Amino acid sequence: MTKIFDNISLYLSFLKASLKEMLIxxxxxxxxxxxxxxxxxVEIIFIWIVFQNTDNLAGWNFMQIxxxxxxxxxxxxxxxxxxxxxxxxxxxxxxxxxxxxxLLRPVHPLISIIGSSKEFTSLGYFGLGLFLTIIMLIKLSxxxxxxxxxxxxxxxxxxxxxxxAINTIFSIASFWxxxxxxxxxxxxxxxxxxxxxLDIYNKFIRILITVILPFAFVAYYPTMNxxxxxxxxxxxxxxxxxxxxxxxxxxxxxxxxxxxxxxx
Amino acid sequence: xxxxxxxDLVKTYKIIEKEDxxxxxxxxxxxxxxxxxxxxxxxxFNIEEGELVGYIGENGAGKSxxxxxxxxxxxxxxxxxxxxxxxxxxxxxxxxKNIGAVFGQKTQLWWDLPVIxxxxxIKKMYKIPENEYRNNLKxxxxxxxxxxxxxxxxxxxxxxxxxxxEIAATFLxxxxxxxxxxxxxxxxxxxxxxxxxxxxxxxxxKKTTVVLTxxxxxxxxxxxxxxxxxxxGKIIFDGEKQKFKDTYGxxxxxxxxxxxxxxxxxxxxxxxxxxxxxxxxxxxxxxDETTIVKLINEISNxxxxxxxxxxxxxxxxxxxxxxxxxxxx
Numbered sequence: 034m035t036k037i038f039d040n041i042s043l044y045l046s047f048l049k050a051s052l053k054e055m056l057i058x059x060x061x062x063x064x065x066x067x068x069x070x071x072x073x074x075v076e077i078i079f080i081w082i083v084f085q086n087t088d089n090l091a092g093w094n095f096m097q098i099x100x101x102x103x104x105x106x107x108x109x110x111x112x113x114x115x116x117x118x119x120x121x122x123x124x125x126x127x128x129x130x131x132x133x134x135x136l137l138r139p140v141h142p143l144i145s146i147i148g149s150s151k152e153f154t155s156l157g158y159f160g161l162g163l164f165l166t167i168i169m170l171i172k173l174s175x176x177x178x179x180x181x182x183x184x185x186x187x188x189x190x191x192x193x194x195x196x197x198a199i200n201t202i203f204s205i206a207s208f209w210x211x212x213x214x215x216x217x218x219x220x221x222x223x224x225x226x227x228x229x230x231l232d233i234y235n236k237f238i239r240i241l242i243t244v245i246l247p248f249a250f251v252a253y254y255p256t257m258n259x260x261x262x263x264x265x266x267x268x269x270x271x272x273x274x275x276x277x278x279x280x281x282x283x284x285x286x287x288x289x290x291x292x293x294x295x296x297x
Numbered sequence: 298x299x300x301x302x303x304x305d306l307v308k309t310y311k312i313i314e315k316e317d318x319x320x321x322x323x324x325x326x327x328x329x330x331x332x333x334x335x336x337x338x339x340x341x342f343n344i345e346e347g348e349l350v351g352y353i354g355e356n357g358a359g360k361s362x363x364x365x366x367x368x369x370x371x372x373x374x375x376x377x378x379x380x381x382x383x384x385x386x387x388x389x390x391x392x393x394k395n396i397g398a399v400f401g402q403k404t405q406l407w408w409d410l411p412v413i414x415x416x417x418x419i420k421k422m423y424k425i426p427e428n429e430y431r432n433n434l435k436x437x438x439x440x441x442x443x444x445x446x447x448x449x450x451x452x453x454x455x456x457x458x459x460x461x462x463e464i465a466a467t468f469l470x471x472x473x474x475x476x477x478x479x480x481x482x483x484x485x486x487x488x489x490x491x492x493x494x495x496x497x498x499x500x501x502x503k504k505t506t507v508v509l510t511x512x513x514x515x516x517x518x519x520x521x522x523x524x525x526x527x528x529x530g531k532i533i534f535d536g537e538k539q540k541f542k543d544t545y546g547x548x549x550x551x552x553x554x555x556x557x558x559x560x561x562x563x564x565x566x567x568x569x570x571x572x573x574x575x576x577x578x579x580x581x582x583x584x585d586e587t588t589i590v591k592l593i594n595e596i597s598n599x600x601x602x603x604x605x606x607x608x609x610x611x612x613x614x615x616x617x618x619x620x621x622x623x624x625x626x
Contacts, residue, residue, distance in 0.1 A: 043422065141390065293371055
């Protein structure tokens with residue numbers, strides 16, 4: 034247990050260091066943040082256009098969909114912030130031989146790598162998500178209680194950790210291809226499915242985002258719970274998170290061992 | 298009990314054989330042909346605590362592969378490596394606590410941060426006790442002259458400044474063993490000297506074991522007591538530096554400054570001509586076979602000798618000879 038706390042504390046120190054590094058490029062940060070918000074606004078306009086033609090999607094109205102959208106963005110913001118450097122493993126670390134330097138530290142390489150995340154701009158997602166969530170909760174006249182706030186904080190972090198674990202699992206592609214960032218990205222983007230009610234999808238996609246890549250636990254089930262729709266599925270999310278991380282670390286260690294014996 | 302124990306160590310790589318042209322490329326993609334390359338071929342050595350070992354050889358001799366196996370970055374194909382009682386590739390993180398390493402120009406410092414921040418992170422990573430950290434920092438700053446550098450961003454440092462910080466960072470946690478792979482590459486003489494002095498000082502004070510690979514043989518001459526020479530994955534010499542010179546370098550190099558040459562010197566008894574032009578003549582010979590006096594007599598038949606420089610063969614000349622010999626067969 035102390036080992037876990039040690040690792041978390043080290044990870045936070047690394048993250049702090051990379052934030053300091055990032056803050057040197059303040060202008061880039063601001064540009065990045067604004068462009069992220071613009072991208073999301075385009076998608077929101079698209080949803081709005083859809084709702085010009087219909088007044089509900091599988092029983093969800095415009096504001097409920099936007100709440101779901103906001104809750105997703107909060108988790109996405111946190112996970113991009115915390116785990117962004119996973120995308121760098123192939124193109125940056127392994128390609129340049131920087132990975133050796135990380136393997137020489139008395140720390141698990143995953144801690145070093147995710148600790149070097151510098152996606153400060155994801156605060157744009159986070160901010161927009163928070164804004165949407167609060168506005169929609171008010172508009173939908175859902176009482177904002179302390180319990181609801183704690184729930185949102187807790188399950189947003191769990192959601193971010195779920196995304197992080199899924200990205201970590203696919204980041205092992207880095208050991209075989211320098212273009213691993215694209216591999217991770219293609220799976221990661223499937224979170225988009227979970228930004229709409231599950232009922233609009235066929236069986237295959239439903240199984241995909243609940244069982245295979247459980248993105249539905251990031252925001253969909255939590256939002257159903259916040260909306261007071263019948264759902265206890267939200268309470269499975271932390272268990273899913275733990276299972277995913279155990280798998281991620283096991284699979285990562287296995288890939289690492291293989292990598293070191295080939296020495297490519 | 299040696300601190301580093303290497304027994305029958307072998308590493309082979311599988312390399313895809315490249316074929317020419319687009320057709321060959323696609324053929325490779327579908328059914329690659331593998332070639333096996335033996336980088337390290339059954340080497341044995343023991344290193345005791347506190348030794349300063351020069352690990353040398355040409356490019357591709359297998360030096361880096363060995364170092365990578367000693368640090369646990371690579372898993373050996375066969376054979377045994379034990380470092381400080383640990384098998385590095387099985388307990389890599391455990392092993393990392395005892396070692397420090399510098400790999401050429403790759404920096405372990407945080408590029409955009411002031412040097413001191415990197416040191417603080419290293420302190421945290423290795424759990425260095427506060428007083429130990431302060432003592433080392435003070436001591437290292439003095440020898441390596443770091444005081445003005447600590448607050449500067451790493452990216453703004455010159456190569457020499459960066460390497461000084463790098464070396465300090467490597468020794469900060471009092472590692473038992475340090476691997477230095479080309480630590481002085483591209484540095485000027487003053488920085489080189491500082492770094493060499495630092496290594497020697499720390500070794501004396503803390504009995505740190507150092508394994509140094511370099512192409513600058515002055516590093517070895519100045520720092521190391523023992524030489525391990527590697528060629529094509531095999532050790533061809535392992536012993537004290539002086540013994541190395543005695544075994545391979547009994548010859549002497551003499552440079553004659555000459556004038557009014559009447560014809561080219563083409564043949565000398567028991568000596569080889571290395572370089573010859575109008576103003577100078579460089580030869581080498583063995584003490585057992587001839588003497589400088591005999592040679593002066595011979596050479597004065599061809600020209601007037603104005604001056605003579607004599608020096609014993611240094612590591613560099615010796616190595617050149619060994620490599621030449623090795624390549625003949």
